[in-house]
Amino acid sequence: MTSMTPAGDFRSSYRADTTIFPTRSSMMATIAGVALLCAAPLVFGRYELGLLITIGFSAIAALGLNILVGFTGQISIGHAAFFGFGAFASALLVEYHVPVPLAIWGAGLMTAVVGLVFGAPAARLKGLYLAIATLAAQFILEDFFARARWFSGGVAGRVTEPYELFGLRLDREETYFYVVLAHVVVMFLAAGNLMRTRDGRALIAVRDHYLSAEMMGVNLAYYRTLSFGIASFFAGVAGALYAHYLLFVSVEAFNILYSIQFLAMIIIGGLGSVMGSMMGAAFMVLLPEVVQAGADLLAGSAIDRTLRLGASISFLREMAIGAAIILFLIFEPDGLAHRWKMIKAYWKLYPFSH
Amino acid sequence: MKAEAPILAAEGVSLRFGGVRALADVSFEVRPGEIFSIIGPNGAGKTSMVNCISGRYRPTEGRILFDGQDITRTATSRRAALGIGRTFQNLALFGHMTVLDNIMVGRHHLLRTGFVRGMVYWLGGAQREELAHRREVEEIIDFLEIQHVRKAVAGTLSYGLRKRVELARAMALKPKLILLDEPMAGMNLEEKEDMARFIVDLNEELGMTVLMIEHDMGVVMDISHRVMVLDFGRRIAAGSPEEVMADAHVKRAYLGEPDEAAHDDAEHATA
Numbered sequence: 098m099t100s101m102t103p104a105g106d107f108r109s110s111y112r113a114d115t116t117i118f119p120t121r122s123s124m125m126a127t128i129a130g131v132a133l134l135c136a137a138p139l140v141f142g143r144y145e146l147g148l149l150i151t152i153g154f155s156a157i158a159a160l161g162l163n164i165l166v167g168f169t170g171q172i173s174i175g176h177a178a179f180f181g182f183g184a185f186a187s188a189l190l191v192e193y194h195v196p197v198p199l200a201i202w203g204a205g206l207m208t209a210v211v212g213l214v215f216g217a218p219a220a221r222l223k224g225l226y227l228a229i230a231t232l233a234a235q236f237i238l239e240d241f242f243a244r245a246r247w248f249s250g251g252v253a254g255r256v257t258e259p260y261e262l263f264g265l266r267l268d269r270e271e272t273y274f275y276v277v278l279a280h281v282v283v284m285f286l287a288a289g290n291l292m293r294t295r296d297g298r299a300l301i302a303v304r305d306h307y308l309s310a311e312m313m314g315v316n317l318a319y320y321r322t323l324s325f326g327i328a329s330f331f332a333g334v335a336g337a338l339y340a341h342y343l344l345f346v347s348v349e350a351f352n353i354l355y356s357i358q359f360l361a362m363i364i365i366g367g368l369g370s371v372m373g374s375m376m377g378a379a380f381m382v383l384l385p386e387v388v389q390a391g392a393d394l395l396a397g398s399a400i401d402r403t404l405r406l407g408a409s410i411s412f413l414r415e416m417a418i419g420a421a422i423i424l425f426l427i428f429e430p431d432g433l434a435h436r437w438k439m440i441k442a443y444w445k446l447y448p449f450s451h
Numbered sequence: 452m453k454a455e456a457p458i459l460a461a462e463g464v465s466l467r468f469g470g471v472r473a474l475a476d477v478s479f480e481v482r483p484g485e486i487f488s489i490i491g492p493n494g495a496g497k498t499s500m501v502n503c504i505s506g507r508y509r510p511t512e513g514r515i516l517f518d519g520q521d522i523t524r525t526a527t528s529r530r531a532a533l534g535i536g537r538t539f540q541n542l543a544l545f546g547h548m549t550v551l552d553n554i555m556v557g558r559h560h561l562l563r564t565g566f567v568r569g570m571v572y573w574l575g576g577a578q579r580e581e582l583a584h585r586r587e588v589e590e591i592i593d594f595l596e597i598q599h600v601r602k603a604v605a606g607t608l609s610y611g612l613r614k615r616v617e618l619a620r621a622m623a624l625k626p627k628l629i630l631l632d633e634p635m636a637g638m639n640l641e642e643k644e645d646m647a648r649f650i651v652d653l654n655e656e657l658g659m660t661v662l663m664i665e666h667d668m669g670v671v672m673d674i675s676h677r678v679m680v681l682d683f684g685r686r687i688a689a690g691s692p693e694e695v696m697a698d699a700h701v702k703r704a705y706l707g708e709p710d711e712a713a714h715d716d717a718e719h720a721t722a
Contacts, residue, residue: 111585117572287570294569294577295562298548302556305545312505313624314531314560327566369547 161331181351183336212329367432557623
């Protein structure tokens, strides 16, 4: 496969050839997309905006996990615990009178430190063994949340403050949406930049061929651990955004099922794809909504009555999530990002795509 | 060639895996600016020797000096910065990266941008550094004539091209010594000729010292300044290509000549 640069797009400088977006039109499309999203609060109701906010912070967390799993080739099944740590950490910082906008980033840094500690075994462990080690991290942190009352408020949970900037309270969906959007843009740009510079390339090199990466001067232990730190930083910021959205953080939310949901997001979206993390998060947040809508439609209909589905309709939701993961693994293992690329290629060559 | 201090010296290197002796008391020196080849039958310990130099294996005995410095115990990832680059016998490119990114990884130890400055690409000087190094990488791309595939994903390239990209990646390290493990294996004649030309050019024009393992005797004898022969982990001969070709031990190891054919051992005892 040669490059996908469209005809007529000639780059006459290295600067033009190293842009973060592959083409000028893709940059315009992204800017237009963000601009359109800025108008979302004018169009959508609170419920839909809530979904968009959920997609936003989920996408940041999923992006962090994708840097770890998709780009570095490590594995973590304890991502939700780091997400939770960020949520509690931000709430704790706010209690010590740190303004919320700073607390979110502070929580990210605190989570990164915790991630580095739990990521230290990653310098030596691989594959299944590392998976089990991160599973341990999940349970240790969950237990810590339940017991450390000074940190998490214990089983009762912790109440926190809404986002406030220059005396403006951004506590309603219509306003908090912009907070999440801004963080999403910053984090996605940061990840995109990381992946086109030295340390990002080193992470991918570690994934693709660690022996030759080492020969190129890449310190494996450093980058494997660093990748945990970065992933945890993203999870922490995402968790903090979650905390200041719900204004209440409780330990039950951050269980292993949530960790697996993050994994599902990056598998469905596309391992090793920055934008895939966003697509996967959107898919995983919207899928239950769509299935629920379908189930509501089905309830009481002719099919329901003939098959006597009754209460089992409500299980459709859980089943659909499982089915989606399996179907993606079989038919689209490279995820939505790859499918999207194929669609673009198809239209570029239309009608001579074969 | 002047009698300079050797750029690489192996002193009594032995390597054992359990009961298997991969290398037994091998010593040799590589002089700056030369093309030094290691040949020998399969399983002779050639790649083991290169792995000891590049840090993949640690010799059981003996030591390895690079530029006068003992590197026997130096971490593998530190050797790139010292000036040792290598290519692998079985392709070892980063399969999902583009050719350009593969070669940029070779610049790793020359780049200074950490992840924090990398994330704020436009602010901390990351962009400036990337572009400066891109320019040098493009020179290597020109040198090896792989302009047409610079944006291709490495895993999709043909075998011969991948070998060439690997060489480009190793060259990007700006090594003083470049280790080539069978750079021509599995290539057709034309590709072999190209590769031989590149090796001679990078040696003569860019002044890189080359240590090469190769099975193609024609190429080895044509471009090497000196050759060392290994057999069963032992050095059985070393010297100029002509000397080595005439050596009775070498003939025996390669052609399996009966012992009586090598009765004149003493005459041909080598340096």
